[in-house]
Amino acid sequence: LAKTTQPISMDSYEGQEVNITCSHNNIATNDYITWYQQFPSQGPRFIIQGYKTKVTNEVASLFIPADRKSSTLSLPRVSLSDTAVYYCLVGANDMRFGAGTRLTVKP
Amino acid sequence: DTGVSQDPRHKITKRGQNVTFRCDPISEHNRLYWYRQTLGQGPEFLTYFQNEAQLEKSRLLSDRFSAERPKGSFSTLEIQRTEQGDSAMYLCASSLSRGAFSYGYTFGSGTRLTVV
Numbered sequence: 283l284a285k286t287t288q289p290i291s292m293d294s295y296e297g298q299e300v301n302i303t304c305s306h307n308n309i310a311t312n313d314y315i316t317w318y319q320q321f322p323s324q325g326p327r328f329i330i331q332g333y334k335t336k337v338t339n340e341v342a343s344l345f346i347p348a349d350r351k352s353s354t355l356s357l358p359r360v361s362l363s364d365t366a367v368y369y370c371l372v373g374a375n376d377m378r379f380g381a382g383t384r385l386t387v388k389p
Numbered sequence: 390d391t392g393v394s395q396d397p398r399h400k401i402t403k404r405g406q407n408v409t410f411r412c413d414p415i416s417e418h419n420r421l422y423w424y425r426q427t428l429g430q431g432p433e434f435l436t437y438f439q440n441e442a443q444l445e446k447s448r449l450l451s452d453r454f455s456a457e458r459p460k461g462s463f464s465t466l467e468i469q470r471t472e473q474g475d476s477a478m479y480l481c482a483s484s485l486s487r488g489a490f491s492y493g494y495t496f497g498s499g500t501r502l503t504v505v
Contacts, residue, residue, distance in 0.1 A: 312489040325393075325480045325496025326432065369431060374491035377422055377445075379431035 286370050291384040300357045302383050304370035307351045313373035315346060315353045320367045320382070329368075330355070360387045393497035395481050401503045402471055409467045410500045414483030421464050422494065423456055424480040425449070432480055438464060439486065471504045478502075 287305040294300045306315070314333050318326035330337055332344040332353070343356040357364055369382040394413040402408050414421045420439050424432035435454065436446045440461035450456075453471075458464040468475055478501050482494040 314490060316493050318494070323478075323499075323501075325482065325499055326494070328493035328495065331493050367431075374486055374489055377434045377437060379424075379434070381431050 286372055286380055288368075288370060288380060288383045290381060291386070293386050293388060294360055295388050296361055297359050300360050300364070300385060300387075302355045302357075302368050302385065303352055304355070305352045306370070306372045309350050309372050313350075313376075315344065315350075316371045317342070317344065317353075317355045318369045318371070318379075320369065326369060326379070357385075360385075362387050362389060393481055393483055393495050395479075395497035395500050397500055398498065399501045399503075401505060404473060404504055405470055407467065407469045408471060408502065409465050410479055410481075410502075412464045412466070412481030412483075412497060414463070414481070415495055416462075418483035418485050418495070419461070420484045420486045420491065421458055422482045422484075423464070423466050424482065426478045426480055426499075427476075435466070468502075471502075473504045476502055476504045 314331055316331040317329045319329050320326040330339055330342050330344045332346055334346050337344045345354045365387045367382040367384050369379050396411045400408055422437040423435040425435055426432045434447050435450050436456050438458040441458050453469045456466045478499045480496055480499045482496040484494045485492045
């Protein structure tokens with residue numbers, strides 16, 4: 283099972299681009315990488331999922347290098363409402379969330 | 390489909406009482422997961438089902454905890470003889486899994502349990 287490592291916290295300002303990196307050195311060949319966002323008193327919400335290179339949706343982009351041992355969630359032009367905890371999970375059978383990255387967006 | 394539903398949203402119970410929570414997943418999803426989350430921590434995995442089969446249970450799931458998913462539809466999580474340490478948010482999620490691949494989880498809003 284892949285184990286992930288993320289920074290505990292990050293600060294940013296409104297309008298900036300935020301990049302959160304997750305390390306997963308033991309990722310398996312079939313494993314996809316999935317990112318979630320969680321606001322206080324709510325369940326996590328799916329943001330984006332990818333296998334390699336780059337995936338983009340209306341919310342974020344996910345960059346995955348060729349060795350797939352890490353991934354970077356990119357949030358363009360963050361706003362105050364992006365203040366949340368962000369988690370990365372790897373694989374269909376690794377259901378264990380870590381502590382995530384607490385992003386604080388300041389005005 | 391309105392997503393994953395959990396009931397109740399809040400539960401206050403006295404220590405030693407039994408409580409049961411219900412989760413209704415998205416109907417097309419074949420996997421259902423239970424998590425527990427305390428303040429400032431990430432969700433802790435408790436157990437998951439693929440259809441009606443319970444495939445994995447965390448060691449966190451003591452013998453006071455039991456989960457069922459009859460007929461692969463809704464699921465219940467029961468805690469017997471509750472303790473103050475059981476106070477937490479209990480989250481349910483579901484996903485569609487195909488072989489080694491699973492689409493992202495959809496979480497419910499959770500049941501907040503307070504044991505007094």
